[in-house]
Structures are given as C-alpha cells and as structure tokens.
Amino acid sequence: MQRRRSIHLFVGAVVVLLVSCTNDPKQTKLLYMPDMASGPMAKPQRSFLAPPLGSVAMDAILYPKDAEEAGRLLENPLAQTKDLAGVRRRGKYLYAQVCVTCHGDDAKGKRLHEDYPPTPDITSGIYPAKADGFFFHRITFGSAVMPFQGDKLDPLERWEVVMYLRELQELQEQSQAKG
Ligand code: HEC
Numbered sequence: 001m002q003r004r005r006s007i008h009l010f011v012g013a014v015v016v017l018l019v020s021c022t023n024d025p026k027q028t029k030l031l032y033m034p035d036m037a038s039g040p041m042a043k044p045q046r047s048f049l050a051p052p053l054g055s056v057a058m059d060a061i062l063y064p065k066d067a068e069e070a071g072r073l074l075e076n077p078l079a080q081t082k083d084l085a086g087v088r089r090r091g092k093y094l095y096a097q098v099c100v101t102c103h104g105d106d107a108k109g110k111r112l113h114e115d116y117p118p119t120p121d122i123t124s125g126i127y128p129a130k131a132d133g134f135f136f137h138r139i140t141f142g143s144a145v146m147p148f149q150g151d152k153l154d155p156l157e158r159w160e161v162v163m164y165l166r167e168l169q170e171l172q173e174q175s176q177a178k179g
Contacts, residue, residue: 067137074133078159090157091164098152099161107168117145122165123172135162 031037042049051057064070081087095107103119104110111118120127139158142148153161 064133064137067134067141067143070137071131071134074131074136076132076136076159076162077156078163079132081163084163087160087163088167091160091162091167094153094157094161095164098149102146107165119146123168124176127165128169128173132159132162132166135165 040049064073078087095103099107102110102112103122107122108124109119109121136155136158138146139153139161140148140150140155150158
C-alpha cells in the first residue's frame with residue numbers, strides 16, 4: 001500500500017514536470033542567478049541611467065559665485081583650531097611657495113611689471129574686515145587679474161594660507177597701534 005502511494009506520487013510529479021516544460025517563447029523561464037538581467041539597464045541611445053547619489057556634474061560650480069558671497073557662506077574649518085601656531089606656520093610655508101612672488105614677503109603689495117597691475121596691500125585697508133571665505137574664494141578662483149591658485153593648494157591648505165594672512169594683518173595692526 002505504502003509502495004503504491006509512492007509510485008503514484010512519483011508518476012504525478014513526473015507528469016507535473018512534463019506539463020510545466022513548454023516551448024512557448026513568451027512564457028518566462030526559470031532564471032538562475034538573474035543578477036545581470038534584473039540590474040539597472042540603459043537602453044542604448046534611448047535612456048540614461050540616473051547619476052549615482054552624491055555624484056557631481058563635471059561643470060558644477062562647487063563654491064559660491066563671487067568672493068563676497070563666499071565670505072558670507074563659507075565657514076573656515078580652522079577658525080577654532082587648537083593649534084593656531086602650527087596652522088600659521090604651515091600657512092606661511094605655503095604662502096612662500098605660491099603667493100610670495102607676486103605679493104611679496106609681507107603681503108604689502110608689489111609692482112611686478114609696468115604692464116601688470118601691482119598687487120594690493122592685503123594687510124591693511126579694506127582687507128582685515130573681509131571674511132575668511134573672501135580670501136578662500138580669491139585663492140581658489142583668482143580675480144580678473146590674479147591667476148587662480150586652486151590647483152596648487154588643496155582646500156585645507158587654502159584655509160591655512162588665509163590664517164597666515166590674518167597673522168600678517170594682526171602684525172600690521174599692532175605695529176600701527178605702536179605708531
Ligand atoms: C601671478 C601673480 C599672483 C599670484 C601667484 C598670487 N596673486 Fe593674489 N593678486 C595678484 C594681483 C595682480 C592682484 C591684484 C588684482 C586684483 O585684485 O584683482 C591680486 C590680488 C589679491 C587679493 C585681493 C583681491 C581683491 O579682490 O581685492 C588677495 C586677497 C590675494 N591676491 C591673495 C593671494 C594669495 C593668498 C595668493 C597665494 C595663494 C596669491 N594671491 C597669489 C597676483 C597674484
């Protein structure tokens with residue numbers, strides 16, 4: 001009895017399997033590991049994949065458009081540094097590498113060539129009142145006349161240079177106060 005039932009079950013299973021095998025091309029076949037088929041696909045010349053989350057367009061402007069706006073929006077990550085002396089020392093080193101040829105040792109301005117506008121005195125005048133982001137933007141993008149220096153300094157290094165400019169401004173203020 002037991003044996004007969006298992007024969008029936010076996011024959012039944014074979015029948016079900018045979019019936020479920022069909023050559024109908026419209027019917028979905030069993031997909032084994034369908035990773036490639038179910039992943040995101042772009043139809044050639046017809047659709048675009050959405051850009052991955054957090055990706056940046058090649059022509060994106062990552063910083064505020066002008067230096068004044070940068071002064072309002074950008075925050076100096078080194079403003080509250082515990083190692084002010086170290087930050088200024090690195091800033092001084094970088095200033096000597098990148099800026100000194102045009103701006104001079106003391107950043108008080110220099111005439112480079114009679115056909116080229118002189119660099120301004122960054123230690124006094126309008127500059128001490130400018131926000132840190134203003135200098136960061138000028139270093140990153142330059143101005144109409146000053147070539148941009150963003151390719152020579154990474155963002156943290158630019159902030160270090162800004163911190164050094166602040167030191168030069170402080171020294172200037174102190175020497176003025178002494179008369
Ligand atoms: C190839 C020469 C050159 C180099 C290198 C250079 N500058 Fe200048 N910079 C200039 C000239 C010229 C000006 C004046 C023209 C102007 O203000 O647009 C200027 C202006 C500035 C100003 C005033 C901008 C304003 O809008 O009033 C700042 C601040 C400044 N430079 C900072 C720097 C710092 C910091 C570096 C180094 C990271 C640097 N510059 C490197 C030529 C240079």
